[in-house]
Amino acid sequence: MQTISREDYLKAILKIEEEAGSVSNQALVEKLNTRPASVTNMLHTLAAAGWVEHEAYKGVCLTDSGKDIALSTLRKHRLWEVFLVDKLNFSWDEVHQWAEDLEHVGDEELTNRLDAFLGHPAFDPHGDPIPTAQGQWSDGRNLIPASKTVEGDRIQLKGVVDSGESYLKHLDGLKIELGLILVVSKSLDFDESKILIWPDGSEASLSKQTLQNMLVEKLSRKGKE
Amino acid sequence: MQTISREDYLKAILKIEEEAGSVSNQALVEKLNTRPASVTNMLHTLAAAGWVEHEAYKGVCLTDSGKDIALSTLRKHRLWEVFLVDKLNFSWDEVHQWAEDLEHVGDEELTNRLDAFLGHPAFDPHGDPIPTAQGQWSDGRNLIPASKTVEGDRIQLKGVVDSGESYLKHLDGLKIELGLILVVSKSLDFDESKILIWPDGSEASLSKQTLQNMLVEKLSRKGKE
DNA sequence: AGCTTTTTTTAGCCTTGCCTAAAATAATTT
DNA sequence: AAATTATTTTAGGCAAGGCTAAAAAAAGCT
Structure with missing residues (x-):
């Protein structure tokens, strides 16, 4: 089993914030398929880094810098998914796990070059919007x-x-x-x-x-x- | 500072075997820029996995399976370097560090698709031969x-x-x-x-x-x- | 309110890979 | 051969992230 990175936690918090409004430890346990104690541990780490605000028993929310990291990671993840599908001809059900690894490689520069190479795609192979380099990702669609x-x-x-x-x-x-x-x-x-x-x-x-x-x-x- | 993976050790052992014939701990310390105790530790791990043979104070050599892994990792590394230079337009002095990360992503299938996408390159951006999927890599050149x-x-x-x-x-x-x-x-x-x-x-x-x-x-x- | 269940946290330990310092072994020099 | 130097190993810790089990807090019922 793979270890769950800080970025993975931030992405998960971002998604749960959107889906549910507030983020409980329990929700993270389910989303990340881990144990409650591990979540509490990591939330301390993230809070110490200034990426989330966490009050015991009250839940957690992203800070601005935490949200930046989450969006940047989501951007990398989705761009790599596009690469795997468009360039390496994987199907949309095969790419998630590799993108999970690829998203931790490279810096902004590499990501921007990948983005350009792929033709600045707006959506990933599952139709999810790809955040821009500036962290914008409200897609205008009404689905x-x-x-x-x-x-x-x-x-x-x-x-x-x-x-x-x-x-x-x-x-x-x-x-x-x-x-x-x-x-x-x-x-x-x-x-x-x-x-x-x-x-x-x-x-x-x-x-x-x-x-x-x-x-x-x-x-x-x-x-x- | 990044942690040095098992594969990195295997690659380093492969290279030193070629350059020097035999592989001392000292040589690994220098190649991987680490400490003697770390090398001894990792050699125990690699020996336990059956990837190297290691006799205390005598040096180390790759087993067949260790060599397979080393060559496969080298193949991935060099293919990703080609990707970074040919597709993302990085220069040959910028790609090593990212390839060091990318080589740990993906399986044989992904590597083979990358290879095909790149047009089955025989050499990386530094002119080093890229091992084939079958682990062959004697380049016919006489440089x-x-x-x-x-x-x-x-x-x-x-x-x-x-x-x-x-x-x-x-x-x-x-x-x-x-x-x-x-x-x-x-x-x-x-x-x-x-x-x-x-x-x-x-x-x-x-x-x-x-x-x-x-x-x-x-x-x-x-x-x- | 009081009891029960769920959620969260604490405590304590595991694993991997890293480190320093000291001990053991080998190699080199005198 | 003895002494010095260099290399390798052992011993003991640190840091991240993970885990279980038990305690604490919150929420839900009656």
Whole structure:
């Protein structure tokens, strides 16, 4: 088993802050798959470095410098994922673990050169926005879970909520990939699954769970405009 | 300061074996810039893993599996150096430290894809041969130090003995890079320096030390064939 | 409020690799 | 051969990050 770096903790805190608003030790234990005592330990380390503020039993939040490091690490991680997919032809479900290692290599200069080499990509292979060198990463998109769509919607897959290997492989099995355009043909109220139509005319029913994790952009109503 | 990995030790042992035939602890202390006790410690670890054979006070040598790991690590290191120079436009004196980190990332599969992406390069940016996936790395070249050349020789720089940053920057200052073709115009016996002629007709005198570290191929005598 | 459960922290120990200082062994010189 | 010097090993610690088990604090119930 790999050791969890300070940067990994900062990234995890950033993500949990966004998802949940506040960050409990428990949430970190789950996100990082470690033990409560290890989290407490590391939070002391991070607080001593000035990257988080931590009050015993109260939770933790990033300082400005902690957030800078977290975003910079996320940037490196996502750029390397783009490299692995675009240049080395890995599939989107294979790249996370290597990017986890690669994100700890190199400085800003190397990262910026990689960014340029890749053509300044805005999103990683899972559709997650890549922070800029200045730490900006509000993507202008207005994505919704596919579960929120209704019959007749034309939708394009732009991202996934769950980048876990098993979910991605599940999508692969359904021939679903980023950029794919689908039409919602029927909502099945009893179990909240939906029937979707592929560009080639084939159809399939996707479960509520699968749909909730697909982030899509609504293009237009079928037939209209 | 960075910690020295098992692979770094194996690489160092491989190099010293080649350069000197046998490997003393002292040699490792110098190559890896560490302390004798650290070397003894690590040699115990490596021996326990079956990667080296080590007899107290007698020196150390690689086992077959240790040599495999060393060559595979060297392969990764050199391929990443090619990536950094060819794709990210770093210069040959900037890449060693990052490659030192990158070589620990990825498995054989990733390395082979990187190799393919780079076009299966045979040599790294310093002219060192890149071991193949099968661990072969006898380069067929017959290179000699530029210090062994004589007046009239047309020579091409194919590698360097010393890949240290300061030596490489020194060559940069002299506008000397891999592939450059020079003509030996005069050997100065008293201090063993030589006067060389550049393709553009300019000349400069290089010291014995500088020449010894330049590995060249003799192309032909000036004027002949 | 008082009891129970969950969460967080403390205490104490493991592992890897590093270090210094001192002891042991080998090599070299006289 | 004896003495000096150089090399290598042992002994004992340090630092990061991780762990378990137990104590402390907070939250949730009745």
